[in-house]
Amino acid sequence: MLVRLDPMTAPAIRIAGLHKHYGDLHAVDGLDLEIPRGEVFALLGPNGAGKSTTVEILEGFRKRTSGEVEVLGLDPQRAPKSWRTRVGVMLQTTSSATALTARESVSYAASLYPDPRDVDETLEAVGLTEKANAKAATLSGGQQRRLDVALAIVGRPELVFLDEPTTGFDPEARRHFWTLIEAMRGDGTTIVLTTHYLDEADRLADRIGIIANGRLVALDTPVGLRRRAAAARISWVEDGEERVEETGAPTALLRELLARHPGEIEGLQVVHPSLEEVYLQLIDDASHEARAPEEATS
Ligand SMILES: Nc1ncnc2c1ncn2[C@@H]1O[C@H](COP(=O)(O)OP(=O)(O)OP(=O)(O)O)[C@@H](O)[C@H]1O
Known part of the structure; x- marks a missing residue:
C-alpha cells in the first residue's frame, strides 16, 4: 500500500505490487519501485521483459491489472489534463512521421504546454537544425527518433519517459543525445529511459533497474551492479x-x-x-x- 504523500513533494514515481496480465501472460508480475525526483533511471531487460508495459502504465496509456502507481504524486489513470503537461513521453514507435515539417511539429507540440522550451533551441538540442524545414515523413529513421525526443522534451516536462530513445541513432547522434540528457539532469528533470544499450545506461543512469519476466531482478547504481x-x-x-x-x-x-x-x-x-x-x-x-x-x- 502506498502511504499518502504531498503530490508536490512526493517521489517522481511510486509503484507498489504492480501486475499486468494479458490473458495467462503475467507481463508485469509484482513490481515495487520508487524513483526520486531528479534521478535518471534506466530500465533494462530482454525483449518481452515488461519494460514498455510498465512505462505505458506509468504514462497513463495502459491500464494495470492490479497494484498501485503514482507519477508526480497522482495516479496516471485518474490524473487531470494538467498532469499530462508535466510529463514528457516518447513512445517506442515513432509518432512523428507526419506531413508537417520538423519545426512545425515541435511548434505545435510547444503550443500545448504552459511554459515550453524555445522551438529552435529544442531542434538544436536534438541535432535537427539543418532539417527544421524538412517534412517529418522525409526524415531518416534516426532523425525521426530525434524528432520524437524533441516532442517529448519541448514542454519542459518535470518527468520524461524515453522508450528506447536512441534506437537507430548513429554513434555521433547518441553522444549528442547523452549530452542532452546530462543537461536535462542538470535542470532537475527526472528521466526514465528504457534501453538495450548497456553502455548508455552505464553512462547516463543514476540507478538501473533490471527487469526479467515482469519482475525486478536487480536495482542498483551502475557501479554497484x-x-x-x-x-x-x-x-x-x-x-x-x-x-x-x-x-x-x-x-x-x-x-x-x-x-x-x-x-x-x-x-x-x-x-x-x-x-x-x-x-x-x-x-x-x-x-x-x-x-x-x-x-x-x-
Ligand atoms: N497488448 C498486448 N497483448 C498481449 N500481450 C502483450 C501486449 N503487449 C505486450 N504483450 C506481451 O507482454 C510481454 C511484455 O511486453 P513489453 O512490450 O512490455 O516488453 P519489453 O520489455 O518492452 O520488450 P522489448 O524490449 O522487446 O521492447 C511480451 O511477452 C509481450 O508479447
Whole structure:
C-alpha cells in the first residue's frame, strides 16, 4: 500500500505490487519501485521483459491489472489534463512521421504546454537544425527518433519517459543525445529511459533497474551492479605462455606478480567485468529460476 504523500513533494514515481496480465501472460508480475525526483533511471531487460508495459502504465496509456502507481504524486489513470503537461513521453514507435515539417511539429507540440522550451533551441538540442524545414515523413529513421525526443522534451516536462530513445541513432547522434540528457539532469528533470544499450545506461543512469519476466531482478547504481561480479580478470605472458586468472582480490595478485617479475610484465592486462557481463549473468539466473518450477512439475 502506498502511504499518502504531498503530490508536490512526493517521489517522481511510486509503484507498489504492480501486475499486468494479458490473458495467462503475467507481463508485469509484482513490481515495487520508487524513483526520486531528479534521478535518471534506466530500465533494462530482454525483449518481452515488461519494460514498455510498465512505462505505458506509468504514462497513463495502459491500464494495470492490479497494484498501485503514482507519477508526480497522482495516479496516471485518474490524473487531470494538467498532469499530462508535466510529463514528457516518447513512445517506442515513432509518432512523428507526419506531413508537417520538423519545426512545425515541435511548434505545435510547444503550443500545448504552459511554459515550453524555445522551438529552435529544442531542434538544436536534438541535432535537427539543418532539417527544421524538412517534412517529418522525409526524415531518416534516426532523425525521426530525434524528432520524437524533441516532442517529448519541448514542454519542459518535470518527468520524461524515453522508450528506447536512441534506437537507430548513429554513434555521433547518441553522444549528442547523452549530452542532452546530462543537461536535462542538470535542470532537475527526472528521466526514465528504457534501453538495450548497456553502455548508455552505464553512462547516463543514476540507478538501473533490471527487469526479467515482469519482475525486478536487480536495482542498483551502475557501479554497484558492476561490483556484483567480484572477479577481475588478470592476464599476462609468462615463459612464452599466456596466463589468465580470475580473482576477487586483483591488487593482491598484482603485488605477487610484481614481486615475482621485477622487470616489465609482458602483456599485463587487468580487466574488470563490464555491465554487460553482469547483466547477462543476472538475466541468465532469472531465466533459470523462471524455468525451475516448470522443470520440477514436468
Ligand atoms: N497488448 C498486448 N497483448 C498481449 N500481450 C502483450 C501486449 N503487449 C505486450 N504483450 C506481451 O507482454 C510481454 C511484455 O511486453 P513489453 O512490450 O512490455 O516488453 P519489453 O520489455 O518492452 O520488450 P522489448 O524490449 O522487446 O521492447 C511480451 O511477452 C509481450 O508479447
